[in-house]
Amino acid sequence: MNREHVDILIIGAGPAGLAAAIAAREDGIESLLVLEREASPGGILRQCIHNGFGLHRFKEELTGPEYAQRDIDRALELGIPIECGTTVLSVSPDRVVTCVSQARGLRFIEAGAVILAMGCRERPRGALCTPGTRCAGIYSAGTAQRFVNLEGFMPGQKVVILGSGDIGLIMARRMTLQGAKVLACVEIMPFSSGLNRNIVQCLNDYDIPLYLSHTVTNISGRERLESVTVAAVDEHRRPIPGTEMVFECDTLLLSVGLIPENELSEGAGVRISPATSGAVVTDTFETSVPGIFACGNVLHVHDLVDFVSDESFRAGHAAAAFIRSSAAPSAWIDVMDGNGVRGTVPQKIQTNPAQPVQIMFRPSAVFRNASAVISCGKKELLRRKAMIFTPGEMVACTLKPEAFEGLDGSEPIRVAIEEKPQEQR
């Protein structure tokens, strides 16, 4: 079978893929291809018609489509080929990408480097094992958002939202503005996993009650959803008998977490971190398979697209450097999650990085008046105080190359939060 060849192949034309492609092209990589399964580029931003994007990167407030369009315009200006309607079926460990499209059929493309930028998907009801009936009217928040914002249909009129992820909060406001009644937002944890600004602007402003430490314990309705039962949970997240409330509703939206979409990565033999559900990567975003890079929400789920773009530019530059030079670093320092920290990225840093290294992680609980501490053995590389650390907001710390002087990889770098967790009520 015929094989094509490109220097860098990027899977996904969402914000991550676009930024990676732009960076690689700006570094002079001519042979470049972006594959996108949707009919047009932009990824999930296409359906995020609310504002609030780009405050960090562009210092202005954009909608999702506006934010995406800036990268699409730049990619087109640079002549980057983006092939839409094309689904990647597999990536081999030696970087042969098999893809298919209605227009061009089945193709096999050898790539000098592959950048994984497939984004993430929403956790469905099954992942929660919520009992009840299997009626219509249960949607992930993103699916409902697609129906409303891209297709112009309302998925329901009386809505309960399970989970306080950002998409759920945004949809609480969106459904309300379209005339639906949002009865409640229910969160099993004692804190929201969404951004504080979304709690204020999407729930509080519309008098939508947020039930923390509550969950949905039953789903009723033979054909279309008729009601859900909500109960308070104890500290082990088990429902407390006697606290049940029944909400009559025709729609349940789930905003219960995002999962990096790594089936292709796993097929390529890329090692996946149980903490992030994304690839284990180095400080240059290279996975455990040489020449395969990962960035954006397929690597770890971000809060803000600005940070996805920033990370993906760096991944694109790194992939370009990989194409140009065969010199691989010889010594590595492992990076470990310490107390109060989950899912640190990257998991490996070269002993003498040429560029500043950004370390990102999520607090595993709410901490007040605490410090993020990055250390290696007895050497403290960075300490940052904050009024509050919460799982809903990713922490990013940048270490200059000088910070790594004297480290030889014999001891791991540990990322931790110093302080005791407190419950936020």
Place this chain on the structure above:
Amino acid sequence: MQNTDILIIGGGVVGCALARELSRYTAAVDVLERGWDLAEGASKANSGIVHAGYDAVPGSLKAKYNVEGANLYPSLCAQLGVPYRQCGALVVGFSEEDRTVLQELLERGIANGVPGLRIIERDEALSLEPNLNPEVCCALLVPTSGIVSPYELTFALADDAALNGVSFHFGAEVKSVARNADGSFLVKTDREEWTCSVLVNCAGSSSAELHNQLCPEKKKIIHRRGQYYLLDRPARLPFERTIFQCPSSMGKGVLVSPTVHGNVLLGPSAEDIADPLDTETTQTGLDFVLDRVRLTWPGVSVRTNITNFSGIRAHEEGGDFIIGAVPGCPGAYETVGIESPGLSSAPAIGRALSRIIANDRSLARKERTVPFPVPAIPFREMTPAQREQALKENPLYGNIICRCEVVTEAEIVAAAHRPVPARSIDAVKRRTRAGMGRCQGGFCSPRVAAILSRETGIPLLEITKNGGDSYLLTGTLTEKAERRKHS
């Protein structure tokens, strides 16, 4: 008033197997189904096991039809393109009492004519299935036990029947049955009246009610609900075979089994309930399943759970199948109490009952039947060369609609145009696997709805998850978003 020769009540696996067999005779055959698709009752929600036949009491109808049916499976499924695999099974024992039960099963199996049965000891069991609880002491090895996709079998049987002239009618719940003066039957549903000279009761959970309308000798069905977990396809199956625990009076116990699609199935629970349509899952039921599964598989985790579901077994008080002519009611035939091993038995039940009916009514075999088309290989299972060929013939194979299960637009279009066509999101799901994967339709359901609407002419607002009132959408953004009107 509609008229037919043979009216089958129930579009489950038994009704469809019978319809297919009867379609070979010169008689008009119609099937009435309460649900909005085939296999809406026990046929879609069971363990999907083709039992070898060691469990049923020798001499019972369960034993007879199980063994006969299981023997028909390999060729039937190959012909109809239905996923089926003889993966084998172990019935595991943890004590000397269990060993006695296994010995009894072995003897029954031998009496029923099941080949290859053998009791194995702990070490052999653990070498065959390393994830088994190491406390296992012995096991019955059942090499001929199989797995099948029960609803896909039902669809294929119905398609074959439809190609040969059988008509299927949905949303047709039988309200009453009476005898006309000429000896024919008058059957009333919500919307229609039918007359037929032969009436066949394949009504599953409602089969006793229907029987009792036709026969003074009453039957009673106990509705026994079984709840399940369905786990995502693991990179490596935890068990190669179906693993049963020792059976009890409530059924064959909780099993762990691979499915034909590479998922892992855990269940069922067994609880007697009043309402045969009450297929909800409960925390108690799911907890029970998980608790029992740990005995077989101590390392079980439901972190990769895709969905939970439940199905209702139609347990007749007498404990055996009731198959044949309804006593004292000429022209009426029945299949009552078709619980496990009903799926395994269905092909044999269909064959046997069709012969009884044909003989009684002197039906002639048709000179020609419409051959079943060569089943299309699913895109996800094609070799690269097969994919290239398929794409050449139909470029819609290039449009992947369900990313989790790799289902293409070509396959969804085909499902909407099968002899018994898909008319809902779930109907497409069960025929193509679009939406069966780990994202549970989050990605593909809007796309499937749009394709279904385009192919069938059903407006998008009228597309349902599973027929009836299970509508997906309540209105458009531009109109005042009142709840949509239904036909």
